[in-house]
Amino acid sequence: MKKKLQVFISSTYEDMKLERQKAVEAILAAGHIPAGMELFASENAEQWAVIQRWIRESDVFLILLGGRYGSIEPISQKSYTHREYEYAVEKNKPIVSVVISKTFLDKKVSDGIYTATLPLQNDDPRYIELKRAIQSKMSAEYNEISGISAAISRIFANNSEQFDKCSGWIAGREFKKAEKGILSQYEGVKKASIGLDRDREFRLIRDRAQSEIHIIGAGMSKLARLAANSLKDQLRSVSVHLYMLDPDYLESNTDYAHLLEDFFGIRDFAAYVRLSFRSLKAFCEEHNSDPNSKNRITLSTYTVLPTMSMVVIDSQSKSAEMVVEYFTYHCGEERPLFIIKKEKRQKCLIAYILMRNNYFSHLRKWSNEFDIETAGRQF
Numbered sequence: 001m002k003k004k005l006q007v008f009i010s011s012t013y014e015d016m017k018l019e020r021q022k023a024v025e026a027i028l029a030a031g032h033i034p035a036g037m038e039l040f041a042s043e044n045a046e047q048w049a050v051i052q053r054w055i056r057e058s059d060v061f062l063i064l065l066g067g068r069y070g071s072i073e074p075i076s077q078k079s080y081t082h083r084e085y086e087y088a089v090e091k092n093k094p095i096v097s098v099v100i101s102k103t104f105l106d107k108k109v110s111d112g113i114y115t116a117t118l119p120l121q122n123d124d125p126r127y128i129e130l131k132r133a134i135q136s137k138m139s140a141e142y143n144e145i146s147g148i149s150a151a152i153s154r155i156f157a158n159n160s161e162q163f164d165k166c167s168g169w170i171a172g173r174e175f176k177k178a179e180k181g182i183l184s185q186y187e188g189v190k191k192a193s194i195g196l197d198r199d200r201e202f203r204l205i206r207d208r209a210q211s212e213i214h215i216i217g218a219g220m221s222k223l224a225r226l227a228a229n230s231l232k233d234q235l236r237s238v239s240v241h242l243y244m245l246d247p248d249y250l251e252s253n254t255d256y257a258h259l260l261e262d263f264f265g266i267r268d269f270a271a272y273v274r275l276s277f278r279s280l281k282a283f284c285e286e287h288n289s290d291p292n293s294k295n296r297i298t299l300s301t302y303t304v305l306p307t308m309s310m311v312v313i314d315s316q317s318k319s320a321e322m323v324v325e326y327f328t329y330h331c332g333e334e335r336p337l338f339i340i341k342k343e344k345r346q347k348c349l350i351a352y353i354l355m356r357n358n359y360f361s362h363l364r365k366w367s368n369e370f371d372i373e374t375a376g377r378q379f
Contacts, residue, residue: 003168006054008093009036010084011064015113020146021060023048027062029149030156033169039322052087056255061088062152063134064100067108067120069127082130091255092164098151101141137350138162198337201323202311203338206230208321209238209313216243217309218260218327219272224279231297238313239295242284246301247274256305262329266317358360 007027011020027034030204035058046167055061061083078086078265088095089276092277100108114120121127156163180227201220206213213234215223221240223231231240252272261269277299284299312325325337 003166005032005059005163005166005168006035006057007032007060007062007096008058008084008088009034009064009090010292010349012068012070012079012081014118015068015108016064016066016270018145019066022145023062023064023152026149026152029271033047036156037379048083051084053258055084055088055093056258058093058167060096060163060278061085061093062096062098064148065134065199067100067114069124069130071123078126078278079130082126082171085134094159094166095134095137096155097137097139098154098155099131099135099139099141101143101204109326130241143251158240198325199335203230205311205313205321205323206234209317210236211314211317212239212241214241214243214312214315215310216312218245218263218306219266219269220244220276220280221272223238224283226356231283232287235293235295239294240297241298242280242297244277244280244299244301246303247277249301249303258309259305295315339354 009020009023009027013020024034035054060086063081070081072078073080076083085095108114109120138155140155142148142151173312206215218224223242234240247270250273251262257270261267266272280299284297287293287297306327308324308326310322312320312322314320321339323337324340
């Protein structure tokens with residue numbers, strides 16, 4: 001799928017206007033999305049929080065370094081550009097830098113770009129520290145304004161493998177074109193459509209289960225509300241295994257929480273997940289402590305950003321099948337829903353899916369009562 005990267009542009013402002021313009025043009029010409037807060041001051045906590053969010057939501061951090069270090073933030077005694085860079089490093093963003101050459105810096109000085117009110121700061125130890133740090137990343141120098149575009153293009157071309165790992169933005173039409181490619185990984189695809197009735201398909205597949213049901217979701221709120229009815233009925237004939245976001249992990253990773261709040265349209269998503277977890281945990285404890293309960297229910301949590309919700313039934317049997325809904329975070333509200341049957345070569349559909357999507361290695365046992373290893377032996 002063709003994806004566009006969102007590139008956050010960081011620099012000082014007054015002395016770098018032309019450079020920023022050229023950087024924007026180069027990013028657009030490469031088919032990507034420029035982002036930046038050049039007209040947005042970061043002197044207070046609220047504005048700095050907005051800048052942080054823009055950096056978090058961007059795929060690449062591009063810093064343009066001219067001859068100034070920039071305005072100083074009082075507490076850290078570092079420039080705002082320096083703080084943006086350090087925050088991008090903290091969030092593991094790919095760092096790209098384009099640095100002014102000594103020759104061109106001398107020309108800008110002779111042209112009067114730097115003045116008493118806009119002084120040259122390239123001898124500031126903090127400037128030297130920042131320059132050394134960014135030049136250890138993907139970096140290039142420019143000798144004239146027109147060289148900005150070539151420098152950025154060259155960096156993207158020479159580091160394509162690293163940028164391919166970025167999430168990027170994918171147009172809904174591009175995702176639809178790729179559906180066949182996704183589905184070609186599986187045999188026995190019954191149907192694949194964005195227009196399927198999600199709740200109906202999840203309900204129908206649970207009703208077809210003969211021995212076991214695996215339900216993987218994010219907040220699991222609807223299931224938590226209906227547990228007393230729908231799960232009790234199904235537990236009469238099959239075992240049930242639930243997998244959901246770890247509320248502790250979500251509360252300690254606000255970046256994920258904010259992303260999921262935007263995606264699901266739910267404020268305070270971490271508290272929402274916590275409430276569902278407590279409800280399902282209580283239901284599990286009550287059911288498993290009942291001596292008349294024939295089939296057990298397990299509840300496990302995972303600590304990765306969810307990429308799908310799914311229901312898998314009778315995972316090891318020939319009739320194993322699943323309904324999976326992909327979370328396409330960069331495709332608006334569209335969430336493709338697939339109905340998939342097990343390939344002949346797969347011993348266990350749920351284990352195959354969990355391993356492929358990095359869930360199983362992150363599953364967390366949260367009590368001896370519902371140790372994931374107990375459920376894991378079924379895989």
